[in-house]
Amino acid sequence: MHRVKVRVVEDALDANNTIASANRADFDREGVTVLNLMSAPGAGKTTLLENVLPGLPGVRPGVLEGDVAGSLDADRLADRHIPVTQLNTDQGFGGECHLDANMVRSALPALPLADIDLLVIENVGNLVCPAEFRVGEDARAMVSSVTEGEDKPLKYPLMFRACELVIVNKVDLLEHLDWDREKFEYHLDGVHPGVPRLYVSAKTGEGLDEVRDWLVKLATRAGAPA
């Protein structure tokens, strides 16, 4: 029973990777750099994007907004004049807990790729499955809020291992929490030694310049001819 289950999942991941490669080829053809942005529910992905994407120097942003249901986040980003396309995962079942390459592929015709340099795919809020499904991205980043506690790298190791940047959000609340930065970094380096980490408050703006720098570098590097 157990072996059968694993085999089915591996087949599903093979199919996903094939479609992810097709997405990637389409993005490359249009010169679009793609960031897969992941986090637990309520870690602050949308607030971060609202505050770093407008006015990103030399980079035209766009967002593909993944949610189980609703379009609240997409509406917030549209209010900031960021091109945004909504992708809901609740078709026909209780809702998928992650975006996969085929869902992203189904959204491609709705994306104005010619007008976008950096496409951020805001994944469904979940610290497990999004890390297992590539969607055709150039890089992956995650947001980890200090209110979630410093043990999360140990409890969700694949997510922290799968990303190229960890954005530690809500540092404006640190003075009201027992959150221990040293302990968090010890756990983080235990699962992903040396991964870049930026401490920010999407609400107050602290640290957001470094996030903008990282995004501009990503878009420039990946957009350059090979």
Added chain:
Amino acid sequence: MHRVKVRVVEDALDANNTIASANRADFDREGVTVLNLMSAPGAGKTTLLENVLPGLPGVRPGVLEGDVAGSLDADRLADRHIPVTQLNTDQGFGGECHLDANMVRSALPALPLADIDLLVIENVGNLVCPAEFRVGEDARAMVSSVTEGEDKPLKYPLMFRACELVIVNKVDLLEHLDWDREKFEYHLDGVHPGVPRLYVSAKTGEGLDEVRDWLVKLATRAGAPA
């Protein structure tokens, strides 16, 4: 393609429900009331259990601790002399994002059911899939932290709809947040009208007596002969 996918999932849920019924029969035979406790990562489930389970009047508690990896939470509960069994979901793959009935069934032999009146199954931190998989529980409760924002019922409707109690945690941080209780309740009643809700701080102890009362009533009601 889409229809095939839905059919596979439904078959998986059928099998899950069959095993959940078997679990439930075993729990009933031993006179154990079972609560499936769910939340996003870092919402405070373990801190809540640490503080409400010891000394619960007339009810002997036990915990089945579900995590992708690690045993940090189980260790914390064992420190409080609460009988706890660890169940990790990372066997053979990146990790399951929820507990299912078969995983719980595999843990039954390790649980001292004869010494437990109320078994709390602490699910994997995730607001999507745990709501789709019954494990043999009598009731389901979820913890929603105010730091996650007031829009979560709209974004994860199945989770808020699937539970009999919503425990709103971290109210000690309210004075530092823009969280709007009226807006949260409006969204909550939109997806699950009138569901009981308790406002608590697992950290300061505020509101925990009401959680204890709810747990005692649950254990007493469900434990009574039909």
